Structure formats: structure tokens, C-alpha cells
Amino acid sequence: MAFNIADLFEHTADRVPDRLALIVGDDHLTYAELEARANQVAHRLASLGVGPGDHVGIYAYNCVPWVEAMLGSFKLRAVPININFRYVEDELAYLLDNADCVAVVYDPEFADRLEAVRERVPGVKHVLPIDETWAPERDAQSSERDFGPREPDDHYMLYTGGTTGMPKGVVWRQEDVFMALGQGIDARCRHGLMQLSRKT
Numbered sequence: 001m002a003f004n005i006a007d008l009f010e011h012t013a014d015r016v017p018d019r020l021a022l023i024v025g026d027d028h029l030t031y032a033e034l035e036a037r038a039n040q041v042a043h044r045l046a047s048l049g050v051g052p053g054d055h056v057g058i059y060a061y062n063c064v065p066w067v068e069a070m071l072g073s074f075k076l077r078a079v080p081i082n083i084n085f086r087y088v089e090d091e092l093a094y095l096l097d098n099a100d101c102v103a104v105v106y107d108p109e110f111a112d113r114l115e116a117v118r119e120r121v122p123g124v125k126h127v128l129p130i131d132e133t134w135a136p137e138r139d140a141q142s143s144e145r146d147f148g149p150r151e152p153d154d155h156y157m158l159y160t161g162g163t164t165g166m167p168k169g170v171v172w173r174q175e176d177v178f179m180a181l182g183q184g185i186d187a188r189c190r191h192g193l194m195q196l197s198r199k200t
Helices: 005-015 031-047 064-075 089-098 108-120 134-139 174-181 187-199
Strands: 020-024 027-030 055-059 079-082 101-106 126-129 155-159 169-173
Touching: 005 031, 005 064, 005 174, 020 031, 020 064, 027 031, 031 064, 031 134, 055 064, 055 089, 064 079, 064 101, 079 155, 089 101, 089 108, 101 108, 108 126, 126 134, 155 174, 169 174
Parallel strands: 055 079, 055 101, 101 126
Antiparallel strands: 020 027, 155 169
């Protein structure tokens, strides 16, 4: 298993499928349920031509589809791009262009703002609204995990809020995100470290 966000999530889903993974308001999803949904979103994105290295903007408030889109992108080795819902049109157009987004998952509340900048970002080929069509179109896709191998070098990208100018993208290797930000530890060493700590 690579230290890759999608691999780590899948490993957890396999080990504790019935454990609660996500709570958003009244929505409660187990790891197995979230895994199936993320696979469906990954297949939906793939059907649109999204693949390794492609950037997928996520333009919404915190919600279950946000997480599904993030994990679905990672499963394809695509790169989810966080989009601050407070952006005005110039900031939104700049980010979509700067991040080379090929698709955007968005809350319909922001449809007018997104539509207003579409001509300025011709690289965005697909827009997927989080509306009444989201679940049916997701559920029409396979929930199977049949994706290719991934690498620790796959990208994780985070855009700043643009408080000191236009938004800025920070690129990390996924293994580095796990080790540095997630306080990861090599699972092959964990047992030995735990034994050592008991002796000291």
C-alpha cells in the first residue's frame, strides 16, 4: 500500500467498513457507504474523461458530495481543488484558470457566478451541480473499486484564501501530506515503536 490518500482511505474502509466515517447534519455514512459513493463519483468523472493529473474544482459548502468528489478524484489520481465559496468573479476565474481545472463540482447557489466566468475559463469542460440530479447520476455508476495503482508522488493541492492577493496553490506529494500534516507513521514500524515506548 502506498502512502496515498485514496489508498489509505480504502485500507481503512476495508478494515472497519461499518465504522462511522462522516457526519454532516443528519447524514451519517459508514466507511463502506462512503467508499461506495466515492467509487461511483470516480466512475462518473472517468466517464467524462477525467483522469490522472487532471484538476477537479469543488465549489461548495461543506457537505457529503464535497467529500465524495474529493475522494472520487483521488481514486482516479486526479487532483481535487478547493474553491472558497466567498470568491468574487475575478478570484473565481483566476483560480479556475490558474489551477487548470477541467471539471467543477458546484453548489447550485453559486451557479450564476460560475456561469458568469465560464467564457474566461475555456479549460473547464464539465460542470456537475450538487442538486437533485447528483445522487441519481452518481448511483447510476459502478460502485466497484477497479482503479489502477497509485503513487506516493500523486499530487495534493491546496489553494489559499487569497487574503493577500489572488489565490495561491500549494502542491504537496501525497506521502508528504500524510507524514507532515496527518502526523503519519510508517505502519511497518508502528509495532516496534510501541514496544520501544513501553520499555522506556
